[in-house]
Amino acid sequence: MDRRIGVFLCNCGGAIKNIDFDIAAGKAAALPGVASVDLSSNLCLEEGREKMLSRIKEEHIEGVVVAACSPEFQEHIFRGVLKEAGLNEHLLAMANIREQCSWAHEGDVTEKAVELMEMAVRRARSLQPIEKKELPVNKEVLVVGGGFSAINVALQLSRIGLRTTLLQEEALLGIGAEESERFCCFDTDSMISAAEIDENIEILTSAQMTAVEGKVGDFRVVIRKGVEEIIRKYGAIVLAIGCQTRLASDFGPELRTGGGAIAGPNIVSQEQFCSMLVNPNLEKEPRTICLMFDFSDENSRFAAVATLNNALAAKKKWGSEIYVFYKNAKVDGQGMERLYREARNCGVVFVKTDASPRIAVENGRVGIEARDTFLGEDISLACDVLVAEELYLPGEGTGTLNLLLNVRRDSRGFLQDENVHLYPVGSERKGILFVGGCRGDSGIGSVLADISSVVMSVHELLSAGRIPVDVEKVRADPQKCVACLTCIRVCPHGAIHLTRTDNSKEVAGISDLACYACGICAAICPAKAIRFQGHRDEEIVTQLEAVGKALNGCHVAFCCERSAYPAADLAGRLRLHYPENLRIIRVPCAGQVDVFHILKAFEKGAAAVLVMGCEEGACHHITGNTRAKERVKYCDMLLKEIRVDGRRVAMFNLSPNAPHKFVGAVNEMIKTAKEPGR
């Protein structure tokens, strides 16, 4: 605590006029621990930084406070100065006196600026250094799946020198890859043989992954091949297990004759129709063909590609009469509109109809009745072959795999949670990636891009053979940990495992490699055993000590640095004003805000506490904002049961580009919270 703190105040070229910098500097100098105060007008420019550097050295500064613009703006630059001065870059605390003070309020805000500085000084005194280190990683990659995406990922990874194991349940490589050949003219055979002769690719067929332990850079995978059990280690795991198709309707037994034979009424799948198309010994070419898509599934991009391609191929090969029944032409993919037009121009008849057509068997042929939207009339026709509507569904193994790997699925059961921050190919766990049909129904063009994305992600993780990490940024104190498993259950990134200490006590071990430093675990640990450097209880409480001193009553907003904090900055830039007595504490994720921190804020005099995180469904740490919401609810209950009037706590969700929502939330909250009656 006796660290020498250097305060660097910047008046931003003299433009910050509603803060009296002489008063502010004087008050800063009087704060405990402060060894020097420097006033600058261009701290972020080279000349300002040079002066800062020399002052740090001259005054033997051990912790730095920069009171200037938002840390969102220049924090990385000031960290660089600390590094250059030989200080640990984490011993920096910033007071945002521009965006969240000067610009956000009218009139003189010197008092607020001083308070923000005091918060920062207190924080700087309690911060602890974080060391950086490089940890070794296993450079081999496991690719689960044997289709188009899987083989291509393996081939591309091989090209950048990474060894892969292609693991697939089927006995032959490339099952499922024909589809891409059919629709996109890829040469699957040469792709498969390239994989087979590639030295960097090991192919394990008829094999299954049965257990996975560990984390990025060091996954331990149990593979069962027949009766044999193989244990292997990988640095990353890529899931490329594809999807499966099913007919949208089972048509009832009387309509099904099955097989690919053409005689009599025939209802076939796209796949069966494809084999008819390539069958050189077809007895009789169908004269009238009907195809269907987009009635049972809004996500019918694959189905649209398949239908259009097959219709066109049949037209070209047999010259049959072809009718395509559909509701909406799903043409939002590369080249799809062109394909749709080509099919039309070749004479394929498209029948737009809002309801799924009625199917019946009449005189040995398949009868179809539908209301043509354009004509406004019912039409009925009979065909030799009906290619039924197909649904694209998650592959069979999806459910087992996501449990095995502890990763989420989306609302339709495909791999990858519907969180935009995971797109295109990421999962919530570092080193586990998704690609291809298993992610859901996307176009083949985007699958190609996704394959390259996977390669890039794996390259960044593994190619160097080591990953730089912040050492023990988040750590469970083995002395305090009671191994209750809470953190292991709540960690959204699968970064915590039960480990043994040197004296063999079981404790929670947080992997520096897999940890994203969100702090969700620290906020829930019932033993308060997890300390998160930069956001420890001490660091937060000491800031709260300074809150509301200068003003009569204040409000505290815990703002997620990925959303609410930048939104507050934007509000400042737009000069959207809100009450001066708001104090913002920047947190890595709303999920890091502890119930205890909220209560502490009330104890220190806050009338209202706002917890502000990302929009629901868009948390960078998946569950952080929903947990925050639950905690706020719990906290509200705790307040209600002690009947403290006039204290309010609420959760707000917003995105970083929603400054109006930020200001709206703050105003609403402050309006409804009564002044503290103390």
Added chain:
Amino acid sequence: MENKSVLVFGSGVSGVASALELANAGISVYLVEKEAVVGGHSASFCCKATDVCSRCSACVVLDKIKEAVAHPRIRVLTYSTIARLTGELGNFQVGIVKQPHHVDEQRCIACGVCTEVCPVNPKAIHPPSAEATPFSYVLDEGLCLRSKGEKCDVCRANCPTQAIEFALKPKEQELNVGAIIVATGFDVFDARMKGSLGYGRYSNVLTGLDLEQVFTREGRLRLGADGKEPRNIAFVQCVGSRDEGHGYCSQVCCKYAMKLAGLIKYQSPDTRVTIFYIDLQTAGKGFAQFYEKYKQSIRFVRGVPVEVLQTLPGELEVKFEDVSEGKVCRDTFDLVVLSVGISPGRNSWDLARILGINLTDEGFFDVRDSIGSNETNVDGVFVAGTCQGPKDIPGSISHGIAAASKAMQVLGQSASQRRGKQGSH
């Protein structure tokens, strides 16, 4: 000399994604942008979340820009364009022209002194939009007294960081890079081209992009000087997509229209929203559920309007063919939003000529295979994002990363091949 740095031209979301991936992989990147700010179109998109995230990805773009601008291996060159290209894969010489812009973004600290002292009104020097990166002030030459022959020097003289300079000429420099990624994005279809829809004539006919900006600026749908909120809104799909001049679906319009409509319904549930469409594009991760949620509260009409007429001030009559009903109808609205599509960039022709790369019939950059990879006909020149064809934000990001991946792979290969050759001598 083998050069392993990469030039990314265009700093929209795909360019930024490319640059970031390369930089994270240890490769130096020049991120060249012709405008004053990084981010392209999508950086100004609004958040469309209702009570939950609507997955518009606008915030992802801001994340990426912030990361890229702060990245030590990325050098951002704004106001710059490619003028010349010589050399080959592994060793390109690129002539870059930087337009004069009077405010040095390296030195501007956005303090606002210049605006304060500027004697003209509206101010000739002003802050960029709030979300702009770099957040550096902009001098509007047309408004500046100097353009009228006067010798005003107030802003330059008062700038505390000496960031303003008047006597600037275009600066040329040559960059030596191993590969080039073209990520110049798209132009928004000019809705004036569809004269009968009234854009440019009626103040309450807007484009989807205009609407995005209203939300960005105001946080709500407030129009005009009086900030009135429209109560009855029509969205018109496929304006500049899937027509004679545009043989493609822009892929983004159905989604942004529905998401904006969802946002409007969320903010003011009583507002009526109608969407006129040809085919609804509802595929895509997480989108079908969004559609299901708003299917009931938004009126969907199959049929695209042919004419928009102002009958009374503030009232627009839309003439359309309701395909499902099989008749021509009229309806009045107080706001018509044209869901304009993605058009190829205006400057694509020039750039294609300079770089020697091919264009498709539609005017996008062509790639070697037809399904949208990144390789152009010139080795070492890759394309990323919507300059290759319409894409949404996640699609652009993925395509950008893919371009980075390809560039990295060829640079790695050409280096090793070079080493191989040397070994054989």
Added chain:
Amino acid sequence: MIIAERKPMEEIKELVAPYKKVLVAGCGTCVTVCWAGGEKEVAILASQLRLARSAKGNGIVAIEATVERQCEREMVAEIKDKVAEADAVLSLACGSGVQTMAEMFEDKPVFPGVNTVFIGMPQGEGLWIEMCGGCGDCFLDRTGGVCPIVRCAKGLLNGPCGGTKRGGKCEIDPDKDCGWVLIYRRLEKQGRLDLMRNYYAPKNYRAVKRPGKIQAGKA
């Protein structure tokens, strides 16, 4: 593991109402694991008390301390200074922790801040279920490792009551599984269904004489 839950706030407030300085004492074992009385809960409760009392203009000093096991005299002794400082102790440990505390500091009022409810296990994040009634006469060998005393709402020893609902749920609480269905399925899996045919006489709940006492054999 012993599962406890915090007492209603009204009751706690009343308990400590006469006192100015209160030690909120947590325990670092069972009650920490079940989120009832570990260091975090101590901090929260202390904070609540301070807020509640200061709002009433009747300030309180809430001292916080957590020991590893409050049922161990040696461990409790570590916080004796803090106890001395306080007018009363509010213990968030299980009943035995409270009693250890009370026995060691006979001159101090020691109050329970939690209700000790059962012996159980976690069934997920923040969810615990009762597994053992502590009857002192374990017969899990005969019931496939499922204890009907606590996992059957009626504590029946010889099969289900007849009120089992569809899906093997309990008629008293349809959210809970019928204990006897669980027993049946388990024994079925093991091919030991014949055990179901045995008749067990009503249990002698006095197998352990109160107060219970165990003397471990010499090692």
